[in-house]
Amino acid sequence: GCFVFKPSTKKRRLSDKTAHNFKSTSNDSEDTELRFVTCQSLWNQIKSETEQIQEDLNKQLLDNLVSFLSRSHSDFQEKTTEWTCRMKFREIPTAALVLGVNVTDHDMTFRGLSDVLQDSITPYVALLEAKDCPGIKNLMQKLMGQLMNCDIDVDSLEDEDCVQVSQNRIRCSMPSLISWYENMTKKSDSETPSRKRNSSSRHWQSPPVVVIFKDMESFTTKVLQDFIVISSQHIHELPLVLIFGIATSPMIIHRLLPHSVSSLLCIELFQSLSCKEHLSTIIDKLLLTSRFPFKLGGKVLQVLINIFLYHDFSVQNFIKGFQLCIVEHFYSQPLSVLCCHLVDIKERVYSLSHDQCENIRRLPSFRRYVEKQESGKQIELLTNDSYLKEETEKLLEDLYVYHENYVSILRCLHVFTSSLPKYPLGKQIRELHCACLENRVWETEEYESSLQLARMLNKTDLVTMLQQCVEILMSSSGKEFDRAVEKLKAFLTQFQNLEEASQERDVSVSPQKELQKKTDLYHLQKTLLELKESRRSKKLTKFEMLRFEVVDYIDSLVRRYLVPAEDRTLHEIVYFNAATVLRGHLNAAPRTALHTALNNPHWYLKNQALKCDGGGISNKAPDICIVYKLHLECGRLINLVDWLEAFSAVVMAGEEPNADAASSDQVDDVIHARFIRAVSELELLGFIKPSKQKTDHVARLTWGGC
């Protein structure tokens, strides 16, 4: 007995299909085409790079899985004794894949996995997701659909068979699956297998059927249990292998499945790479490299990392944010046309229009640069376009060189800071990178304290660090580091010499050994005090001096090369710094916006009448703001009559001119209507809802606030 009334027909509009032209960034300035192309090619490069990284990182895991699968499979084939043993227990070989909480990233892993499996082991791979399988019937349906489909792809059956298969879907049960499997293997074997005896020979050729449960935790327990129990009954006919994708911990298997069911599984555990390591690799390969001309500013990077660490642990999202940065940068910065590889810079700089040159002159960093030049050059820079272009090209090349050096020195510094106790500058290189981008790192307290700690390093650590630094600098493409490398090598040899010297000095230490002979406490104390005195006054040892020298040298390198990007001229061209924009788009707070609009409409509506310094609202504010403000004064329930009267009082006070005219007994109809509208808007926004507790009352859904 349900009646549906449609007060209006639904509005659905379909305009005619016409291919529309892609019109990219259509703001007024030129070069949009070129900018868009650059942006796209850059993004494609980065995308393929990230995919490559992901693949490399997963390689180990996939290899392990593949070997597990082939092993479990070979058990079926070869060791008949073990196989029969397993048959007795009806155990299904299972791989539990612990992937971490970043569920959204798993898709890619699974896709890679199924590709690898189909290439190397078996054509029969089915990927199941909890949302598709609310019941065992749906699960079987999905499973058979996928298996039969992949079968069609691999074996390229004739079309009629394909049709037949899809019709067969209606009867989805284990026996039909088995008979299908037998058919398939029979076809490939071209021999007639008898049901039981001959089976071992058939398994020689028959590949296992791999079923992957993508998100094991979200499956209904009943479905999982049923499936496992049923398939364990048929394991001797169907070589099934299960793979569970687990986001939390392997314990979940035992929590989801009772012992009677989990004993039917023969589980092996696999651990995937943690998402944090994944992110570090991504940052290392994408940001700390001079391969890509586009750079992230410190604040922006911080926003992206914060979203990663505090919201989702999703590398995918990080890359999405990165993509957005690229798009935003190329969209909003007309000069981003110069954000390209070094080889193209010259050409692009010389094809700049006059307007673009003006754009360059308007850049704050360029202005600062101009101010530092002598007056003749200043005039030249500000008036002569071709001179400006030359200069720009030079500056951009400088910027490029700066990046190369920056990255190398950053890595060197990280070698030092990452081994200090308590990590004053952070454990990860990304933290160090952020710190260096934000401001002059050598002016920070953390840097000071880490230098102090570095001055207390022992020799072996110091030597290994220096060696690492030498390696980093040698491998970098920067040309300026020859001297630095030489210097560091000199330090290393000095340390070497020191070692020999100290061996000689060992002999001279012997007088101290006399201490041990004295047993008198008083004398012992006295000598110890003397020793302490002498040590205090004593000059630093050679090693200590050398250590200071090394640290000072590193410090000088840092001061020279780790200048924050914002101090560099023309950094606006390659650095994206609009962190607030990024945060607004990726990590928005809709409720804060509503809150601001309702509490402080002046923020949006720039009208003097709305302006008030107390933070409150005037009675001229939009209706919804007044109604909202009034409702904040109420408890859990709101009496509509009171509310209406309060509202009309406020509104009528706001409209003074005709206040005398409208002195009727009743609330004005228009005000009543406005009240109704405002209240129903609040309901739409979710602040209140109708309540049946009391007549003419509404319930508040939010709590407190102002």
Add this chain to the structure above:
Amino acid sequence: MSRPEGMRSNRRSLQVKFVPDEDVLKHISDDAGTKVRKDKAQLSVNVKRFVKKLENISDNEAQEILEEKNYVAALGICAQDAVGNDSHISGSEVFSFQTPKRSNKMAELASELAQTPEQNVAPDHSKCPEKMAKTPQSSSNFMWAEIVWKCNLKKKEFVSTTPYRLRKRLAAPDPYVESESEYSASCSEEEDEEEQKEVNTVLSDQKTPAKTKAASTPPPRNSLAKKIKEQKMGNLVEEYFEAHSSSKVLTSDRTLQKLRKKRLNQQTLHDLLKNAPLAYAAEIRDLNQQHECLFSKWMLQLHLGFNIVLYGLGSKRDLLEKFRTSLLQDSVHLVVNGYFPSITVRSILNSITEEVLDHIGTFRSPLDQLEFITKRFKEDSSLELYVLIHNLDSQMLRGERSQQILAQLSSLPSIYLIASIDHINAPLMWDQAKLSLYNWLWYETTTFNPYVEETSYENSLLVQQSGSLALSSLMHVLHSLTLNARGIFRLLAQHQLEKKDNPSYPGLSFQDFYQQCREAFLVNSDLTLRAQLTEFRDHKLIRTKRGADGVEYLLIPVDDSTLTDFLEKEDEDV
């Protein structure tokens, strides 16, 4: 008596707060009741005794003032933040808990807002500490006296403000208030301060013990307020549950019916609002123009694989509509009015398969349908579809399954989704998996446009429902029934209307009804009537209740005006 000097000096700076008399009474007595319940020390209290009551009230007031201090402080913080950057408003402000405020606070705030038309509202509650420390009986006239007195002091300010008018309005319909206002009228004759004080002293003489207590322990407000602020965080949870544990809610009992306000129906409401000028139209237009600059950017980002979600106060319908008309004219697009009460995901999917993909045929489940759509879009790369969803967070679409399907739909590379959300808790619809499918880019588009379309459907309105929908549904059902059945229903309706003045009318008993129906030759047996009634009940046209004596009573759960309309319509038809 206790401190007349202090009272006097304070009175100078007193602010006039308008509180409906009835409310004050109600609040004070109720409040005292709950307070007593809470207070374990006062185990054996007789709520009717004034002394106790006064004690409680004064306690309450002290607390109230402190709360308000907090409130004002919070307002200040708010302002600072808003000036800085709106994204920096701390979460604690938006989501904080506070002790529940009482109903008359709304009236207070209203009067503040009303009294200060030009100034901003920064209520200084600290200056009226003993504003409410009066006996229940005298509170109302005392308030009036205060108002009148203030009236005399600041006549020019007060003339045009509302409380006076409000009082008049209040006085008119309600007989209870009528008597009160008479009382207060007499008070208003006393114009000078001396009189005022006298009233006060007389009052306090009567209730000496309580009064002295209230006066002798003036709350050290500043330090306490500070302390409370410190304790606030810890108490949040307790406060929340305290407020929600009490089943009793303290609000006034007034209803809209007492207001003698005719209920507006949809049409008149619409007309009224259409005639009312939209405030700040120019500013709103500016705001919208700012958003319109983003259109091409949206287009670009849609094509790059993002989907766009708009949030912020105000209807985003016009904005999306403008986006559609200006940029999407040449491409296939689908507009979904999410606020429409009977929209389902299936209808969205159907319109894609049937109208976009020109597929004739049905699907077993939305999942199948989705699969089909996915396949088609993957096969044919030239196929592109823009989907505009107004109110993605509407009642019908916010379910988990609907969102899952929409998310999967939006993740297709050649389907471009642009949607708007309004509900404050809308982001809770999406978990990480859905968010990554949607791949949202958030855009704040505060428009301040009224939600005309979104709230225009009957079920989204609160109380002022015109009942026209109920009427039309009644007509609809009745028309599909036999003539006899209609007659039976008419009988019941007429009977109910006759008894409409009796508030305790239980309904028509089955036996009586049967008799009447027999007399009107509508039924010939008990059974036929029962069969008929079952049909009514299935259509929710009637409700049956069993009385204390076991007799079955029949009632039409429709309000009287609708019923009258219905009978009129029926008469026309016959």
